[in-house]
Amino acid sequence: MRACLLSTKSERRCDETKQSFIKWNLALISIAFLNIVNVTTAFVDTESKESETAGATTTPTYGVDVSMPIHHKDTVSINYDYFPHNVLPSLYPTPQMFRNMPIQPLGDRKAFYHQFMEECRVRYGDRCDEYKEYRIQTNLKQPKSMVNYTETGFKVLPVAQTNSKVTNLLNEFWNFHREEWTPELWPDGNTYVNHWSSPTYMVSVDHHDTSLRGSRVDFHPLLWQAAKDAVSEWIPQVDEWIECSMYGIRVYTEGAILNSHVDRLPQVVSIVINIAQDPYEVTWPLEVIGHDGLAHNVTLQPGDWLLYESHSIIHGRPFPFRGNYYANLFLHLEPKGHSQLHHQHSGADEQDHGGDMKQQYASALESGIGGHETMDVTTTNLPPYILPDSTSAQEYLAKQQQLKEDGTNNDIHTLAANGKLTELIDLIEDNQRLLVNAKDHNGWTPLHEGARGGHMDVVRYLVERGADIHERSHYGTGGNALFYSIDQHGQHHPVTEYLKSLGAISVGPEL
Numbered sequence: 313m314r315a316c317l318l319s320t321k322s323e324r325r326c327d328e329t330k331q332s333f334i335k336w337n338l339a340l341i342s343i344a345f346l347n348i349v350n351v352t353t354a355f356v357d358t359e360s361k362e363s364e365t366a367g368a369t370t371t372p373t374y375g376v377d378v379s380m381p382i383h384h385k386d387t388v389s390i391n392y393d394y395f396p397h398n399v400l401p402s403l404y405p406t407p408q409m410f411r412n413m414p415i416q417p418l419g420d421r422k423a424f425y426h427q428f429m430e431e432c433r434v435r436y437g438d439r440c441d442e443y444k445e446y447r448i449q450t451n452l453k454q455p456k457s458m459v460n461y462t463e464t465g466f467k468v469l470p471v472a473q474t475n476s477k478v479t480n481l482l483n484e485f486w487n488f489h490r491e492e493w494t495p496e497l498w499p500d501g502n503t504y505v506n507h508w509s510s511p512t513y514m515v516s517v518d519h520h521d522t523s524l525r526g527s528r529v530d531f532h533p534l535l536w537q538a539a540k541d542a543v544s545e546w547i548p549q550v551d552e553w554i555e556c557s558m559y560g561i562r563v564y565t566e567g568a569i570l571n572s573h574v575d576r577l578p579q580v581v582s583i584v585i586n587i588a589q590d591p592y593e594v595t596w597p598l599e600v601i602g603h604d605g606l607a608h609n610v611t612l613q614p615g616d617w618l619l620y621e622s623h624s625i626i627h628g629r630p631f632p633f634r635g636n637y638y639a640n641l642f643l644h645l646e647p648k649g650h651s652q653l654h655h656q657h658s659g660a661d662e663q664d665h666g667g668d669m670k671q672q673y674a675s676a677l678e679s680g681i682g683g684h685e686t687m688d689v690t691t692t693n694l695p696p697y698i699l700p701d702s703t704s705a706q707e708y709l710a711k712q713q714q715l716k717e718d719g720t721n722n723d724i725h726t727l728a729a730n731g732k733l734t735e736l737i738d739l740i741e742d743n744q745r746l747l748v749n750a751k752d753h754n755g756w757t758p759l760h761e762g763a764r765g766g767h768m769d770v771v772r773y774l775v776e777r778g779a780d781i782h783e784r785s786h787y788g789t790g791g792n793a794l795f796y797s798i799d800q801h802g803q804h805h806p807v808t809e810y811l812k813s814l815g816a817i818s819v820g821p822e823l
């Protein structure tokens with residue numbers, strides 16, 4: 313029992329558990345001998361249990377804090393299913409320490425999780441615990457504050473029911489670009505994925521390269537349309553869906569674990585598309601805690617889609633991946649503020665919404681208010697997916713209020729220009745990657761500002777978060793980041809050298 317080695321406190325607890333466990337087992341064995349009841353399944357050990365196929369009818373259902381700590385920081389259930397009070401509750405009262413603790417059918421998940429966290433701490437120290445705290449807090453607070461659009465919260469669309477044209481294009485794209493793995497960069501101490509031992513990679517879906525046949529086909533508009541169609545059919549009460557983001561194809565590798573979490577707002581509905589996996593036969597359950605509060609294993613075959621309410625559905629992959637790679641594309645959508653659930657919002661909104669929705673959405677994100685345009689601080693301006701009077705509603709309104717007071721101080725361009733890395737991280741993490749390449753009124757991106765300011769940490773962070781190093785200011789007629797860096801700081805500045813190492817070539821403004 314590895315968990316027993318951790319600290320004196322848990323050691324004692326573990327020992328107690330172990331002793332009582334031995335005692336109970338003896339009791340059980342004698343009962344089994346007397347043939348009072350058939351308890352054979354209770355003796356199945358972890359090893360043989362794992363070889364059972366996922367989703368088999370014998371698999372018990374369970375809720376949170378069983379596969380992973382989800383609502384409690386370090387506590388995963390140690391109330392094993394083979395304990396006498398679980399096998400024969402009429403004969404054995406539940407000991408104090410197990411009251412209210414869910415039954416644990418998955419084996420020693422406590423040791424498993426401690427190892428996960430220890431590996432992170434060895435690499436990154438205390439930051440791992442900060443991320444953990446954030447993850448648990450969000451799991452606790454966010455789902456409660458959300459409008460639930462469907463009864464279950466998730467739905468699998470088997471490949472046969474997906475748009476076949478889109479599926480073929482995705483296959484074709486993958487076949488052309490499958491070799492182009494680049495490491496996915498995770499912030500230090502991020503505990504969503506065990507990236508320190510099972511690195512993840514990205515295959516970008518933004519291709520400017522026109523020389524390959526596969527990349528000539530722009531599947532984005534078709535994919536978005538198919539995504540919106542699928543989501544609209546699933547959630548008919550929302551009139552319109554906004555494209556939030558298309559994260560590239562993430563490639564997980566052997567041993568990968570994805571910790572159970574909810575997505576940041578405004579990622580309300582997400583789609584996971586299983587693009588490819590190796591070996592083909594491998595299954596890797598995605599565990600979702602449905603609106604029923606129970607864990608469901610979803611296994612996707614290549615081509616299958618999973619639609620889920622990612623703002624309220626806790627999801628993760630708590631069982632390590634056993635295969636070579638597993639490639640998934642992620643799409644995130646947000647309901648526009650006209651859902652039939654929330655007709656009261658639609659009147660005023662309608663008038664403001666001429667023009668290009670995408671542009672409006674991007675600029676709303678840029679000002680940090682998650683796709684909802686008006687800045688008035690009244691409850692009616694809550695996005696339709698946040699329940700009024702909930703914790704998230706309060707936070708949302710407080711943030712709007714703060715933005716109003718701060719004016720442009722928190723503007724992403726200003727933060728980059730002034731080298732404010734921490735504030736920049738907060739802002740970008742809050743508003744996803746759209747912001748990274750956001751342009752100001754002169755067509756400058758944060759990277760242009762960071763490079764002109766000579767802030768190496770800011771530049772590196774922005775690049776790692778997907779900033780385009782080739783982008784020119786002034787909407788394509790100005791200089792690129794390398795030009796501004798050389799212009800301000802010369803050929804030997806770290807920013808200059810860094811951008812060059814990434815293959816940037818200095819391009820100056822058109823005169």
Ligand SMILES: *[C@@H]1O[C@H](CO)[C@@H](O)[C@H](O)[C@H]1NC(C)=O
Nearest residue numbers: 366367371373597607609631
């Ligand atoms: C999910 O899959 C794991 C691994 O195969 C299995 O141990 C567990 O019992 C399953 N959980 C549910 C709720 O089906």
Ligand SMILES: *[C@@H]1O[C@H](CO)[C@@H](O)[C@H](O)[C@H]1NC(C)=O
Nearest residue numbers: 455456458460602603624625
């Ligand atoms: C929505 O579902 C979550 C669980 O996924 C639950 O905590 C929350 O209370 C539900 N909200 C409503 C309004 O029923």
